[in-house]
Amino acid sequence: MTTAHPATSTERVPGRAWTIRLTGHSDRSATVSCTTAACRMPPRSKDLAARRAFAAQHAAAHAKAATVRSNAWCHCGSQQCSAHTEPVHCAGSVVLIVRHDPTVGQVWSVEEVCAACAPLIPHATVAARAARPRRTAEQPAAAVPAPARAAVPGGFSSPDTAPADGAPAPGRRSGRRPPRPQRRRTGQR
Ligand SMILES: [Zn+2]
Ligand SMILES: [Zn+2]
Numbered sequence: 635m636t637t638a639h640p641a642t643s644t645e646r647v648p649g650r651a652w653t654i655r656l657t658g659h660s661d662r663s664a665t666v667s668c669t670t671a672a673c674r675m676p677p678r679s680k681d682l683a684a685r686r687a688f689a690a691q692h693a694a695a696h697a698k699a700a701t702v703r704s705n706a707w708c709h710c711g712s713q714q715c716s717a718h719t720e721p722v723h724c725a726g727s728v729v730l731i732v733r734h735d736p737t738v739g740q741v742w743s744v745e746e747v748c749a750a751c752a753p754l755i756p757h758a759t760v761a762a763r764a765a766r767p768r769r770t771a772e773q774p775a776a777a778v779p780a781p782a783r784a785a786v787p788g789g790f791s792s793p794d795t796a797p798a799d800g801a802p803a804p805g806r807r808s809g810r811r812p813p814r815p816q817r818r819r820t821g822q823r
């Protein structure tokens with residue numbers, strides 16, 4: 635058994651932030667963008683309500699999927715706490731917040747911030763908190779549920795019904811090609 639050194643195991647990492655933005659266009663259509671380039675966004679649409687709902691759900695999905703890291707720097711503090719007016723020293727545990735100003739209505743932000751900044755940031759809702767680091771082990775709490783096993787599409791399962799062996803292939807003769815079927819008209823060769 636080796637003792638874990640806190641200096642290395644709790645090395646600070648930059649707080650993460652995702653920004654989901656609803657952008658309106660001159661033809662009254664809208665697009666949704668996410669700062670994570672890998673995220674798939676729906677195409678431009680004139681259904682603003684649907685795009686707005688998608689943006690909100692996408693922000694919530696990021697907040698749900700992200701595991702809050704207890705060693706993250708406060709993202710708010712890294713931005714000179716420009717999100718709030720009251721000065722505060724970053725302290726406390728790390729929380730994940732979702733920011734959305736309904737009067738603006740077009741931007742959703744998911745950020746890792748500290749417990750001191752979180753209550754000062756307007757329009758912020760705490761979505762998750764970092765698991766408290768254990769004193770003995772650095773193992774993350776087993777709070778993340780294992781992904782459900784992918785069910786068979788359609789609900790049926792037929793693992794053993796496929797004819798695997800012994801099935802005589804029709805028209806199998808040695809030295810001769812099987813006659814080419816002539817009913818095809820697709821021209822595929
Ligand atoms: Zn995204
Ligand atoms: Zn702050």
Ligand SMILES: [Zn+2]
Nearest residue numbers: 708724748751
């Ligand atoms: Zn902070």
